[in-house]
Amino acid sequence: MPFVVPRAPDLPAATWTSYGLTTLLVLPLTVRRRAPVAVLFAVLAAGALYKFAVDGPGQPLPYTGLVAFYTVAELSSPPKRLVVALVTAVGVLGSTGIDSADMRELLFSLFVFAAAYACGRLAVTRKAYLRAVEDRARQLELTHRIEAEQAAARERARIAREMHDILSHAVSLMIVQAEAGPVAVRTAPDRAEAAFDAISDTGRDAMVQLRRMLGVLRENEDPAGAPRAPQPALAGLPGLVERVRGSGLAVSYEVAGSPLPPGPAVETSVYRMAQEALTNVVRHADADAVRVRLEHGPGELTLTVTDDGRGPAAGTGLGLAGIRERAGAHGGTARTGPGPGGRGFEVRVTIPRAVADTEAGVGR
Incomplete structure (x- = not known):
């Protein structure tokens, strides 16, 4: 100043x-x-x-x-x-x-x-x-990016498994029915008509499931018009068995124990694993009969699919790998190998009841 x-x-x-x-x-x-x-x-x-x-x-x-x-x-x-x-x-x-x-x-x-x-x-x-x-913000951003990439990879793997199961099962049944159709036309017209009906039903079911999945994947899909049909669940196993039975294979289905709803995710996975196991029987086992057993035990949920055929042929391990991945996603295990007494082939999936109850929201 x-x-x-x-x-x-x-x-x-x-x-x-x-x-x-x-x-x-x-x-x-x-x-x-x-x-x-x-x-x-x-x-x-x-x-x-x-x-x-x-x-x-x-x-x-x-x-x-x-x-x-x-x-x-x-x-x-x-x-x-x-x-x-x-x-x-x-x-x-x-x-x-x-x-x-x-x-x-x-x-x-x-x-x-x-x-x-x-x-x-x-x-x-x-x-x-x-x-x-x-x-910390950079680390969180990196962590979120990694988690997003991992989630995307898991979702891609899940979708690949779903499409494999849907197409493999449907196409296998349609091939079996189509091959048996010409023979049945000459010898048993009623049976041929049933075979063609089974082909049609199987194809429509596959189309519905694929349309639902592709509708979820399609960009700019209108949420109001998106399909909202539920994923397959344990209640759909009898229908699955019936469709496979229509191919001429003798299929039995039984439920043991006290059924407790294990949650939508577990139910869908069990359904898909049963579907894949039955598809392998139709395509590769050359079996006459197959037995599907679902056991609700106190500590675990067990799915067993046993056939009297020759087991899967070489190079058909993609479906079995998918079964193991689905079981592992719920903390369970999948054992595949010869059936009782060394005859046929057996797929045995076990999911801990604690995991199934948690995903179902039991005890919350």
């Missing part, structure tokens, strides 16, 4: 030397982050020169020194900060002693420099906190 507002006539006027030294108190701050300690000492030296050599008008306030001291506290290493703090304290003591030797002024000067130091350290803490928050 002494350089802007006219001073009293009895006081010395501001000179160009005073202007120059005042500028020297500010200019070093432009490089304070590159050399904080050197800038602090340069500012303090310029202030001392102003006071003792020029003694310009008014009392220069230590704003530049506080800013430089703040920068040292923020950017310098602990040893440098300790040395600079001690040197600054000595300088404040000497300056106050020469100027007024007033205790209030001394305490005030020490307080403002200590506050500048504390603000510098708080800035370091705040920057570290912001870096930690940004790193």
Whole structure:
């Protein structure tokens, strides 16, 4: 202010030397982050020169020194900060002693420099906190991206299994019925008519299921017009058995234990596993009879499909792999191999009751 507002006539006027030294108190701050300690000492030296050599008008306030001291506290290493703090304290003591030797002024000067130091350290803490928050946000974003990719991969695998089960089962039954049709036309017209009806029913059922799945996958599908038919469940197993029986295979179905609804996801998986096992029998086993047994035990849900054929041929392991994947998705196991006494082939799937009850919401 002494350089802007006219001073009293009895006081010395501001000179160009005073202007120059005042500028020297500010200019070093432009490089304070590159050399904080050197800038602090340069500012303090310029202030001392102003006071003792020029003694310009008014009392220069230590704003530049506080800013430089703040920068040292923020950017310098602990040893440098300790040395600079001690040197600054000595300088404040000497300056106050020469100027007024007033205790209030001394305490005030020490307080403002200590506050500048504390603000510098708080800035370091705040920057570290912001870096930690940004790193955590990046990690969360990466985690979410990975989880989304994994979910997409699981969904693609699920859809592939569903389409494999639907098409494999339907096409296998249609082929069996179509091959038997010409023979039945000549020998048993009624049976031929039933075979053609079975082909038609199987094809329509496959079309309905595929249309439902593709409707879910199709982009820009109108939610109001999207199909809402439920996924296959355990209640559909008798119908599945009946369709396979229509191919000429003797199929028996039995349920043991006290049925408890295991949840939609488990029911759909059990249905699909039974469907795949029966499809393998129709396509590869050359069997005359197959037995499907669903047992609701106290600790587990067990599906067993046993035939009296020769077992799956080489190269037909995709469906069996799908059965194992479905069982593993619910914490269960799938065992495949020769049937009782080494005859035929058996698929045995076991799902823990605790998992089935959890997915069904039992006990919540």
